[in-house]
Amino acid sequence: MNDILDRQALWNISYGLYVVSSVSGQKTNGQIVNSVIQVSADPPSIAVSINKNNLTHEYIQESGVLAVSVLEEETPMNLIGLFGFKSGRDVDKMSQVSCRDGQTGCPVVIDSSLCFFEGKVAGSVDCGTHTIFVAEVVGAQVIKEGTPLTYAYYRNVMKGKASKNAPTYKGDTGLQDKPEDKKMEGGMKKYVCNVCGYIYDPEVGDSEGNIEAGTSFEDLPDSWTCPVCGASKDEFSPEE
Numbered sequence: 001m002n003d004i005l006d007r008q009a010l011w012n013i014s015y016g017l018y019v020v021s022s023v024s025g026q027k028t029n030g031q032i033v034n035s036v037i038q039v040s041a042d043p044p045s046i047a048v049s050i051n052k053n054n055l056t057h058e059y060i061q062e063s064g065v066l067a068v069s070v071l072e073e074e075t076p077m078n079l080i081g082l083f084g085f086k087s088g089r090d091v092d093k094m095s096q097v098s099c100r101d102g103q104t105g106c107p108v109v110i111d112s113s114l115c116f117f118e119g120k121v122a123g124s125v126d127c128g129t130h131t132i133f134v135a136e137v138v139g140a141q142v143i144k145e146g147t148p149l150t151y152a153y154y155r156n157v158m159k160g161k162a163s164k165n166a167p168t169y170k171g172d173t174g175l176q177d178k179p180e181d182k183k184m185e186g187g188m189k190k191y192v193c194n195v196c197g198y199i200y201d202p203e204v205g206d207s208e209g210n211i212e213a214g215t216s217f218e219d220l221p222d223s224w225t226c227p228v229c230g231a232s233k234d235e236f237s238p239e240e
């Protein structure tokens, strides 16, 4: 055996996309996670991998409880942007979505969620940049029927990118994406956010930012920011 370590091999692992939330005193937070798996049947238990730098990590360690909301395929990019690219140290994320108090005291995100489970942490494994929390599921509820969002769908169809704190982050080479025909014929150019992958389409504008359809990227005010992750205009590149 030689010692080849081709990280591209790891890109073939399948994942879902979830919001994992937790609580600390009166404070709540949540974040996007792609690594949630059920690890035992009796008692029903799940494992969740969380970056040690994230506020949710701190809260899970403090409270010993967490909730997982399983996102649907129709989840809007701005919800993924809120939970995946913004920090709870800067934004009160839970106040911007519909959520409810779980039986563990943990906030549970309901928006764009098919179901949720709540767990009590039974153990943890230190994995360098991340901690794997193993939690016994103490509550679970189906909210609606639908197709769960997969990481592959997020990457390949929604053209989303990985947050730098994701366990699967790979320097955002974009190599996993195969650019399709995105050029507009004689129209205004689209611009892509280098941080989150959001695409500004002049034909659509940005209703959240009060930008009318037909506004070119160049004509956007300097104060305009990415509606998904909040990056400034200079973080955008022309789409190729």
Ligand code: FE
Binding pocket: 193, 194, 195, 196, 197, 198, 226, 227, 228, 229, 230, 231
């Ligand atoms: Fe962005």
